[in-house]
Amino acid sequence: MRGTMLRAQDLLDLRKQLTARLDSIDSHVHAFHAREEARTVTYRERTQRMRARIATLERESRALHHSLKEGQKLAMLDALTGIPNRAAYDERIEQEFKRWKRFGKPVSILAWDVDRFKSVNDAYGHRAGDKVLRIVGQQLVRHVRDTDFVARYGGEEFVMLLVGTPLEEARVVADKIREEIAGLGFHFHDQRVQVTASCGLTGFRERDTTDSAFSRADKALYAAKKAGRNGCVVG
Numbered sequence: 001m002r003g004t005m006l007r008a009q010d011l012l013d014l015r016k017q018l019t020a021r022l023d024s025i026d027s028h029v030h031a032f033h034a035r036e037e038a039r040t041v042t043y044r045e046r047t048q049r050m051r052a053r054i055a056t057l058e059r060e061s062r063a064l065h066h067s068l069k070e071g072q073k074l075a076m077l078d079a080l081t082g083i084p085n086r087a088a089y090d091e092r093i094e095q096e097f098k099r100w101k102r103f104g105k106p107v108s109i110l111a112w113d114v115d116r117f118k119s120v121n122d123a124y125g126h127r128a129g130d131k132v133l134r135i136v137g138q139q140l141v142r143h144v145r146d147t148d149f150v151a152r153y154g155g156e157e158f159v160m161l162l163v164g165t166p167l168e169e170a171r172v173v174a175d176k177i178r179e180e181i182a183g184l185g186f187h188f189h190d191q192r193v194q195v196t197a198s199c200g201l202t203g204f205r206e207r208d209t210t211d212s213a214f215s216r217a218d219k220a221l222y223a224a225k226k227a228g229r230n231g232c233v234v235g
């Protein structure tokens with residue numbers, strides 16, 4: 001502009017030239033603004049897309065977390081009976097053992113086994129056997145408190161933890177459950193079939209491990225079988 005001013009012949013010329021320069025500056029500024037505006041719009045759109053993507057990712061992550069939790073829960077449940085499985089028992093017995101060591105409140109461990117179950121399968125079929133397992137499982141669950149625990153240990157064996165219940169009391173509970181199972185009254189092929197179960201029970205003792213306590217309950221169960229089944233034996 002300084003050069004323009006110095007080169008100008010007269011005022012009119014100067015005005016013309018300055019106007020041309022100002023117009024040029026004006027159009028540059030306009031172009032600059034337009035570019036900036038376009039860039040801002042692009043950034044805004046990009047930010048919006050990123051926000052939407054983050055929201056989608058967050059939703060997906062929550063859904064994954066939920067299905068992972070569901071999967072973990074399912075992995076701890078027995079598919080046939082819908083009650084906790086052996087893996088759940090293994091976890092729970094460890095927790096209860098630690099609590100028992102710390103607080104010393106009694107925990108009774110009950111090992112249940114359906115009597116002569118093989119003959120139910122043989123006589124009425126595997127589906128009838130499955131039905132027995134489901135109903136026995138439900139029956140066991142019905143009898144325990146929220147703080148207690150029942151699992152299908154495997155096959156026709158179930159395990160129950162009565163937390164805070166001394167062995168003598170657990171024995172009474174076990175007998176009541178045993179009698180109810182014997183009185184359930186199954187009907188297969190229009191025939192009434194009596195299903196019974198035996199129980200071996202024990203409590204944690206000094207120098208026990210979770211395994212030693214369980215195998216004592218299992219031995220007591222074996223003794224109940226030997227004694228004629230449909231009975232409970234304390235080990």
Ligand code: GH3
Binds near residue numbers: 115129133
């Ligand atoms: P005991 O009184 O000595 O316990 O005799 P039992 O016949 O109950 O014991 P045994 O161990 O001889 O038989 C258990 C049977 O349980 C054999 C097996 O086929 C059956 N069983 C295991 N799991 C299942 C299952 O999920 N469904 C059905 N229907 N049967 C099962």
Ligand code: MG
Binds near residue numbers: 113
């Ligand atoms: Mg068995």
Ligand code: MG
Binds near residue numbers: 114117118
């Ligand atoms: Mg059995």
